Amino acid sequence: MIARVSTFAVDGVTSRRVWVEADIRAKGLPAFTVVGLADKAVREARERVRAALQNSGFVFPGGRITVNLAPADLRKIGPGFDLPLAVALMVAAGELAAEDVAGCAVIGELALNGELRAVRGTLAIAEGARRHGLQRILVPCGVAAEAALVPELEVLAAATLEEAVDFLRGDAEPPVPATLAPAPLVAAEPLDLADVRGHNGLIPALEVAAAGGHNLYLHGPPGTGKTMLARRLPSILPPMTAVEAIEVTRISSVGGLHHGGGLAAERPFRAPHHTISASGLVGGGAQPTPGEATLAHHGVLFLDELSEFARPSLEALRQPLEDGHVTIVRGQKVMAFPTRFMLVAASNPCPCGLGGDDCTCSTGDLARHHRRLSGPLLDRIDVLVAVGRPAAGALRDEQAPSSAAVRERVIAARERQADRLAAHGLTCNAQMPARLLREHAEATPSALRLLYELHDRHRLSARGHGRVLRVARTLADLDDSPTVGPEHITLAAALRLETAALAAAA
Amino acid sequence: MTAGGGGAVAAGACDACLRRAALVAALAGRLDVEWRRRDAASRVLALPDEELLAVGTKAVRVRYERFDAAVPRAVAARAGVVLVCRCSPAYPARLRALPDPPAVLHVLGDPGVLDVPDAVAIVGARRATPYGLDVSRALGRGLSRAGVPVVSGLALGIDAAAHDGALEGAARPVAVLAAAPDVPYPARHRRLHAAVAERGAVVSELPPGSSAFRWCFVARNRIVAALAQVVVIVEAAERSGSLTTADFAADLGCTVAAVPGRVTNRTAAGTNALIQSGAALVRDAGDVLDLLAEATGSPRRCAPARPPAPPDLAPELLALLAAVEEGRGALGELAADAEEARAVLAGLGELEFRGLIRRTFGGRYEPAAR
Numbered sequence: 001m002i003a004r005v006s007t008f009a010v011d012g013v014t015s016r017r018v019w020v021e022a023d024i025r026a027k028g029l030p031a032f033t034v035v036g037l038a039d040k041a042v043r044e045a046r047e048r049v050r051a052a053l054q055n056s057g058f059v060f061p062g063g064r065i066t067v068n069l070a071p072a073d074l075r076k077i078g079p080g081f082d083l084p085l086a087v088a089l090m091v092a093a094g095e096l097a098a099e100d101v102a103g104c105a106v107i108g109e110l111a112l113n114g115e116l117r118a119v120r121g122t123l124a125i126a127e128g129a130r131r132h133g134l135q136r137i138l139v140p141c142g143v144a145a146e147a148a149l150v151p152e153l154e155v156l157a158a159a160t161l162e163e164a165v166d167f168l169r170g171d172a173e174p175p176v177p178a179t180l181a182p183a184p185l186v187a188a189e190p191l192d193l194a195d196v197r198g199h200n201g202l203i204p205a206l207e208v209a210a211a212g213g214h215n216l217y218l219h220g221p222p223g224t225g226k227t228m229l230a231r232r233l234p235s236i237l238p239p240m241t242a243v244e245a246i247e248v249t250r251i252s253s254v255g256g257l258h259h260g261g262g263l264a265a266e267r268p269f270r271a272p273h274h275t276i277s278a279s280g281l282v283g284g285g286a287q288p289t290p291g292e293a294t295l296a297h298h299g300v301l302f303l304d305e306l307s308e309f310a311r312p313s314l315e316a317l318r319q320p321l322e323d324g325h326v327t328i329v330r331g332q333k334v335m336a337f338p339t340r341f342m343l344v345a346a347s348n349p350c351p352c353g354l355g356g357d358d359c360t361c362s363t364g365d366l367a368r369h370h371r372r373l374s375g376p377l378l379d380r381i382d383v384l385v386a387v388g389r390p391a392a393g394a395l396r397d398e399q400a401p402s403s404a405a406v407r408e409r410v411i412a413a414r415e416r417q418a419d420r421l422a423a424h425g426l427t428c429n430a431q432m433p434a435r436l437l438r439e440h441a442e443a444t445p446s447a448l449r450l451l452y453e454l455h456d457r458h459r460l461s462a463r464g465h466g467r468v469l470r471v472a473r474t475l476a477d478l479d480d481s482p483t484v485g486p487e488h489i490t491l492a493a494a495l496r497l498e499t500a501a502l503a504a505a506a
Numbered sequence: 507m508t509a510g511g512g513g514a515v516a517a518g519a520c521d522a523c524l525r526r527a528a529l530v531a532a533l534a535g536r537l538d539v540e541w542r543r544r545d546a547a548s549r550v551l552a553l554p555d556e557e558l559l560a561v562g563t564k565a566v567r568v569r570y571e572r573f574d575a576a577v578p579r580a581v582a583a584r585a586g587v588v589l590v591c592r593c594s595p596a597y598p599a600r601l602r603a604l605p606d607p608p609a610v611l612h613v614l615g616d617p618g619v620l621d622v623p624d625a626v627a628i629v630g631a632r633r634a635t636p637y638g639l640d641v642s643r644a645l646g647r648g649l650s651r652a653g654v655p656v657v658s659g660l661a662l663g664i665d666a667a668a669h670d671g672a673l674e675g676a677a678r679p680v681a682v683l684a685a686a687p688d689v690p691y692p693a694r695h696r697r698l699h700a701a702v703a704e705r706g707a708v709v710s711e712l713p714p715g716s717s718a719f720r721w722c723f724v725a726r727n728r729i730v731a732a733l734a735q736v737v738v739i740v741e742a743a744e745r746s747g748s749l750t751t752a753d754f755a756a757d758l759g760c761t762v763a764a765v766p767g768r769v770t771n772r773t774a775a776g777t778n779a780l781i782q783s784g785a786a787l788v789r790d791a792g793d794v795l796d797l798l799a800e801a802t803g804s805p806r807r808c809a810p811a812r813p814p815a816p817p818d819l820a821p822e823l824l825a826l827l828a829a830v831e832e833g834r835g836a837l838g839e840l841a842a843d844a845e846e847a848r849a850v851l852a853g854l855g856e857l858e859f860r861g862l863i864r865r866t867f868g869g870r871y872e873p874a875a876r
Contacts, residue, residue: 201841204848219868220836349868364633364662370867386869388836401844450859457859490855491848496865 003091003098006105007084008128009076010121012335013254013290015128018076020106021068022088028064034085036069039077048079048110049086056114056161061093077287080119083108083138086161087168100168104136104156105129114161118142121254123246126150138164144177145262146253149246190266191232193403198390199225200400205385205495207406210236211413212474213428215321215343215380217306217497220387222353226346227271229387230302233344234267235403237300238411244298247338255295268299270341274308278316288328288335293320296341306345307372314377317343321380324431342430345381347373382430382467384497413477429474434466441473443484450486454493468492519610521575523591526609528578529555529570531716533562541721551725552606578713585688585714588613596621601732603758608711608729614687615707619655619678620733624802626794627657627734627755629727629748630664630741631773638664638741638773641765643671645738648791650675652807654798655706657682657733659726660695664740664748669698678706680733684726685718686710709733724750731755735801738788739764742776749776752785761801763788826853827873830863835870 003022008015032046053060067085069076084106090096107125109117119125122143127150129137136154139147144157156174158164166172193203209216210233218226240248245263252258252268272281272292283291293301303309320326320339328335350361351369361369417428420440426432432440443451451472455465469484472492476484519527530537530551540550540561550558559567582589590596590611598621601607611617626649628642646656646668656672658665660681672679681702683691687710690699702708710716711725727747731737731754739762742748752762763786767774781787786797799806819827826840834840837854841847854871857863864874 199838200843201838201847201850203844204851205837207844217869219870347868349870360635366636384869386836386838386871388834388839388870390838406844454859457861458865487852490859491851492855494851494855494858494865497869 001092001094003088003101005084005088005091005101006129006132006134007081007107008105008125009074009080010078010124010254011074012288013124013251013294013337015121015124016071016074017128017132018074018081019068019070020081020084020088021070022085022092023066023068024061024089024092025064026062030062030064032065032067034067034069036067036072037075038069038081039075041079042069042076042081045079045082045085045110048082048112049089051112052082052110052114052161053086053089055112056165058090058095058161058165059093061089065089065092075287078119079109079117080107080121080125082110083116083140083161083164086110087138087164090165096165096168100170103134104138104168105132105134106138108138108140108158108164110161116140116142116158116160116164120256121250122146123149123250123253126153126155127250129153138168141175143253146249146258148177149249149263191235191403193232193236193406194400196225196228196232196400197395199229199387202229202385202387203401203406205383206233206236207410208471208474208478208495209233209342209344209383210406211410211428211478212382212417212471213342213430214382214471214474215430216345217378217381217384218344218346218387219349219384220346221389222348224387224389226387227302227304230271230300230304230344230346231269232403233300233342234269236406236410237267237342238407238414240264240267240298248298251290251294251297251338255290257295268296268341269302270296270299271302271304274303274305276309276313278310278313281313282316282320282326282339283328283337284330286330288330288333288337290337291326293317293326293339293341294337297338299341301341301343303343303345306347306377307351307369311372317377318380321377343377343381345377378497379463381497382471383495385495409478412480413474416477416480417474429470429477432470432473437466437470437473441469441484442476442482443469443472443489444486447472447484447486447489450489454489458493458496460496464496468496471495518594518596519579519589519591520593521573523593523609524575524578524589525570525573526555527591527612527711527713528573529558529562529566530609531712532566532569533558534712534716534719534722536561536563538719538721541724549606550721551608581714582612585686586614587687587714588615588617590617590620598733600758601729604728604732606728607732610711610713612687612710612713613707614709615703615705616678617707619680619706620709622655623735624798624804625655625657625680625734626798627730627737627751628664628668628740629658629730629737629751630668630739630777631743631746631748632661632663632665633773634663634667634741635767635771635773638765638767639667642667642740645740645765645788645791645794646671647674649794650677650679652791652795653677654795654807655680657730659683659723659730660691660699660702660708662692662694666695666698668740669702673698673701673705680706681708682726682729682733683708683710684722685712685716686714687712688714691718723747727751728754731760732758734760736761736763736794736797738794739777739780739785741765741767741773742780743773744775744779746776749780752780761786761797763794763797765789822849823853823857826850827857827862830854830857830871831873833872835863835866835872 005020009018126147138156141157141159147155155177156167167174249264270292282293324340351365352361472484472488475488642664650672655677657680658668679702690696727750737755764777764780841850863871
């Protein structure tokens with residue numbers, strides 16, 4: 001007889017429904033064929049399914065077995081099809097009733113002894129099941145908590161194939177998934193700004209960047225704490241909303257970073273090495289998988305040693321920064337990944353990294369270094385801060401404020417921005433296009449006059465002018481001021497990216 | 507415009523000098539070899555035409571014999587270059603002291619600025635350190651503000667920094683190029699080239715269209731040395747081309763001065779050695795002005811004093827300005843807590859707006875040139 005079981009294939013950061021159809025004929029040579037654009041891991045599932053069924057005390061059906069994965073035009077990848085395949089065989093062999101599996105999505109990898117192993121992208125799959133109107137989903141225990149994030153979906157969390165069959169038959173009651181969330185391997189010590197000594201002066205700059213979602217550029221000699229500061233940015237960003245948390249969980253699950261522990265609690269912080277390729281950064285591959293930019297969605301993407309990154313990789317970041325998503329085209333297929341992250345870049349003042357009087361770089365080296373930095377990305381960076389060497393005394397005595405204190409101010413500023421921008425579907429000042437900036441900046445006449453004077457005096461470009469105004473708007477939000485005053489403009493100008501030296505290098 | 511130019515004294519070039527210049531240009535490739543073969547290197551250019559012709563090919567001789575002065579005049583006119591020959595009253599008197607004065611000066615700009623009694627040359631390494639560049643720029647600026655024309659070679663590094671600084675003052679800068687005066691060399695300095703040509707003069711011994719050979723750079727150095735009363739070497743390695751300028755200057759009886767550098771720094775080895783062997787030690791533009799007064803016998807010009815900070819600055823701003831002048835230019839170095847940092851940021855913005863400090867490449871602040 002023919003059996004049909006519903007499962008899902010991860011496609012980008014969403015999922016598509018796949019039917020596993022099994023057909024067993026008593027006549028014909030005994031064989032086990034899997035068709036339907038299955039990759040190597042799926043074809044190898046035959047051996048795992050055979051062993052798992054037999055080791056779990058079931059009978060592997062004899063005869064000629066054909067399994068089809070529909071739709072046949074979608075490439076099926078990975079071991080997540082093991083369990084649906086085994087279930088489909090059992091339905092076809094009559095060990096399970098067709099009604100048992102109707103309305104139930106099945107997903108999971110099989111071990112040879114019949115245990116179930118976790119798979120990537122469970123949340124996306126569970127959402128797919130809900131979208132297609134399925135009532136139940138059968139998943140390995142390890143990812144049950146993740147599947148349970150989807151409302152109105154009954155989660156059957158099984159540890160073994162045997163248990164899975166019992167749950168499907170209704171012979172046993174599945175456990176409540178919430179109790180199954182695995183304890184985090186290491187209780188991660190949350191990073192806090194209070195750990196950073198000697199950089200208290202930089203806190204307003206970090207605060208304004210976090211409050212407005214402005215991309216940030218830290219410039220300073222090695223070992224001064226640029227990376228330490230950047231790593232603590234997520235701790236002063238406002239906590240994620242429920243929707244954001246779901247998105248982050250879905251993406252990190254698809255990316256294989258999330259191990260079934262329910263909802264992601266922290267904003268992601270991604271710090272790819274500078275040797276990363278363009279497709280590693282924005283996503284790609286024959287079957288497009290999310291890149292670092294997408295894994296940093298709603299979080300922080302930290303590019304340390306910006307000048308060392310390959311030009312094509314940085315060029316590739318332009319669209320994601322501009323649009324908040326990246327489109328990847330592969331053959332007939334177009335895929336969009338979300339990439340709404342905050343960019344934090346860091347770099348040494350010169351190639352030798354010593355800076356100042358100790359620098360041994362030649363003018364040529366410096367010019368090259370500056371040219372690399374003044375490249376494409378800087379168009380999208382609003383705040384530039386020079387990080388100096390902290391004084392020895394400051395390292396010993398200084399007490400830094402906690403992240404919580406800074407976060408409070410950031411949250412308040414974000415709320416003001418949200419009130420203003422909600423009608424446009426935006427959440428922070430950095431996302432405002434130029435037109436909205438003009439509309440919402442509310443600069444006082446004296447502030448505007450100052451801005452125009454700055455424009456002349458500092459030789460600001462039109463874009464630099466907009467950036468100063470944008471940061472000034474965030475500073476005003478931090479002050480809870482409805483209008484942007486000249487004091488905000490002055491502060492914003494002192495944090496601006498555009499300098500005459502940079503313009504000369506470009 | 508055979509007798510063109512905006513100089514006070516009529517410029518121009520006679521046929522004989524033009525023929526000599528054309529001959530040197532035609533032999534330029536060959537002279538590289540000749541230059542190395544002869545002992546008294548620079549004397550190659552002192553040879554009479556006949557002997558020079560001997561090192562060239564027959565074609566060179568034929569061209570020399572059929573020389574038509576209208577051609578170089580037309581070429582110069584097209585390039586906007588003014589010709590000044592040895593026989594012209596506009597020819598800088600100091601160049602005549604050379605054993606091998608260039609026959610014709612090809613000048614882009616005003617030839618009048620060449621013949622001044624108190625020019626100072628600032629030259630040095632192309633691969634310079636930030637310290638050297640700073641000093642060079644400050645010297646150029648200080649001298650130019652005191653009304654002293656600055657002569658240099660428009661090369662990378664120290665030379666360009668000196669021109670850069672000189673353009674901030676009122677004096678008229680002079681750049682001496684190794685090859686064609688109308689072609690910025692190195693090409694990166696085209697803006698600087700244009701600025702110097704507009705404000706002062708860009709000079710070369712070779713006519714427009716010539717390309718540079720190795721000897722041209724050394725030959726250029728003798729012109730730089732001869733145009734100046736005082737030659738200041740800012741940074742030079744042990745065997746640097748800049749030291750040839752010092753040698754030429756010493757031969758001409760000009761004052762040679764050098765800026766000291768760190769003894770461990772290779773790019774300061776040449777300058778430190780110069781000082782050891784008796785060159786004057788120069789710390790700032792004031793020192794150079796002293797040397798210049800001594801050399802010319804005219805009263806010392808005053809270096810414009812660094813203007814004091816505007817009196818209406820608030821005490822916090824004055825303190826902040828002092829801190830930046832001490833080299834504490836990063837936000838974290840100026841503020842110890844968030845509250846203070848906001849005040850400091852506002853102060854920095856204010857000081858920069860008043861033009862007292864400037865924001866550099868990496869976001870650090872440094873005192874603005876005043």
